[in-house]
Amino acid sequence: MTSGLRRGGGLAGAIRSRLWPPETATHARVHDGLTVFAPMWAVAMLFSLADNPSTFIGRDGPALFLVGWTAVLAAVALVIRPRLTWLLGLLAAALILRYALLAPVASNNKTITLFMNTGILLVLAQAAWSQAEPRRELVYQHLRVIARGLLAVMYFYGIFHKINTDFLDPNVSCAVMLYAPLARPFGLDGNLFGRYLAIYSTFIIEAIAIAALYWRRWFAVGLILALVFHYIIPISAYSWYMDFSCLVFALYALTMPPEAQRDFYRSVAGPLRRVRGWFGNAALPLAGGLLVAAAWVSAMIVATDYPERPLRMFYHSTFIMVWAMFGAVASVLMTRAALEHLPYRGAAQPRQPLWLHLIPLALFVACTSPYIGLKTESSINMFSNLHTEGGETNHLLFARPPYLFGYKDDVVEILDSSHPYLLHLKARNERMVLYALKDVLRRYREHWVTYRLNGLVEEEVTHASFPAFEQPSLLERAFLIFKTVDVRRPKVCTH
Structure with missing residues (x-):
């Protein structure tokens, strides 16, 4: 955050200075790249775990019950203590085991998550073996390579698979299926221009996102477009997309340049320190619980007008509202940090080992499966x-x-x-x-x-x-x- 953004007199200035205090040596001491990524990854994993509520009441067997709750507790603990690196490893290991117990898994979101969690474990193991210092900085730099590669593969196939006659058809295109619920309140769901815009903007946004991942000078353009795109998708309510969008936010928080990431951290750390000062370490879980409870109550109030709707729909609506609030704050703060470094003029990061690219490469090969006769x-x-x-x-x-x-x-x-x-x-x-x-x-x-x-x-x-x-x-x-x-x-x- 620049000093100009902190200036201001009167009540507004006082509030801003309380919530976003000036940069201090303490901020610099506690910040590192994993401090930003870890809690956002934990929140993304909580959204993912919430997609299968039956596992948490033992309906799918004791193994999934134990592994699922281990992952939930590890994620909550990581939000509270993001500097405990072993918690990130525990969360990754629990989710890999859960994926294996659920296999085969149809979810694309959980598959991308599997590759990232595998990368986390491999990088943590390599850092422990090498005993390099500072260890967290090494882990951070290595995970940035993996995260950027996974995002690039995701966007590449997000374009490539859609180069087909039916996605380009405004009568049946999946882009229109996502566009229509958002445009219906305005009476524009049948608008032909809007339908074609939804189709071709998908290609344009994802192409810009790929280019910006590796064009450091203009990284913010791709990041901002991606944040808007992924923030909106879950709100269409077409499917359970909160975990997908949140994991993309987390990967972007990891891959954005260190200076922008540091500004993003500072915009969050100040208010959280104030809240922790008032309520202690229980503040974040309490706030998260109250957010979910408020969203659930809101969904149930609305449900009184639609008594025939299934309970699963109200459950889904609850987490859409949770995402709407969490995603809005995250996207605004990440956008703000990115704009302060547009165009980016920082130094290039040091070259990283080539083996890190094997994880995105494995995902790339796996995604050829529809064409080569596999899944x-x-x-x-x-x-x-x-x-x-x-x-x-x-x-x-x-x-x-x-x-x-x-x-x-x-x-x-x-x-x-x-x-x-x-x-x-x-x-x-x-x-x-x-x-x-x-x-x-x-x-x-x-x-x-x-x-x-x-x-x-x-x-x-x-x-x-x-x-x-x-x-x-x-x-x-x-x-x-x-x-x-x-x-x-x-x-x-x-x-």
Whole structure:
């Protein structure tokens, strides 16, 4: 924060000087890059954990119950004590274990989180092994490389997967599905210009975001556009996007230049010190609890006018309001810090080891899976309208997907079944890749299905109908997860 922003007389100046006190030696002593990243990452993980409330009441088994609560307690403790590096490692380890217990995981957000948490553990282990000093500075510099690379991969595939005929169609585009709820209160949800603007602005914003990640002089342009973009997405209420947007905020807080990050830290640290002085270390958890409680009460008050809505919707609405408040404060303060360094004229950071790029590279390779015949979920193709099953695709750069594996060659049409889920797919006229059907029958061995494949009907097929070598292996079950196949054309937005 510049001194000019702190000036001011009267009551406003007094309040500002109390909440944002002048820079002191204490500020410089306690700030480092991880002090900013750690609590924001912890909050992002709390949003992510809140997406699966059933695990916290033991409904999904004791292992997930214990690991989930360990992650929650580690995240809360990290918000309170962000300088305890081991808490960051504990949170990362708990979330990696939780991902393994839940595998296969369809969520793109949780997959990006997995790669970052893996990076955190590897960097912490390398720093402990090398015994380099100052250790936290080394960890900070290494994690910046990983975070920037993951953001670049995310934005690259955010563009690449959407280069298809149906995302560009204003009648079915997923961009329009996100735009419409936001524009409906203004009567603009059907506006053709607005729909095309939503489609093409997605490409423009994400392209600028990639360029700005590696163009230090104008980093603030990409950061500010990304903050606005990711702040708005969860408020559309189309899906549970709070964890995704918050993890992007946290990664940006880590990758922004150290001088801007330091200003962001100072804008937060002063008020928090005042609050802690009044209420002690319990102030932050208490404030977070009151924020969630206030959002829940607000959602329940609104719910009295919509008694037919499911409880899950009110739960979702609660966290949308929590995000609306938390995200607004974070985006304003990060924008303010970034603008103070636009254009950025600081020195280049020291070169970092090449092995750090292996983690973003692994995510990049994993996200090619829809085209090479592997999984269609968890490959950053959310809200892209992309389809690549059955040797066909709507992607404009491929006449046919360049399959290296055959998991998606065979697409089956469900004709009848004893399992409710398969009957549900039949009613919706959705199909499945044969591998996914085999996995359903493996998990529900008492059930049968009749399906059509390549014009041939197979009747009352069970798990035992397939030889052992055709059954999904443990490794396949852990990593391969496929969307159901929507045969409507143009392909509507599913997720």
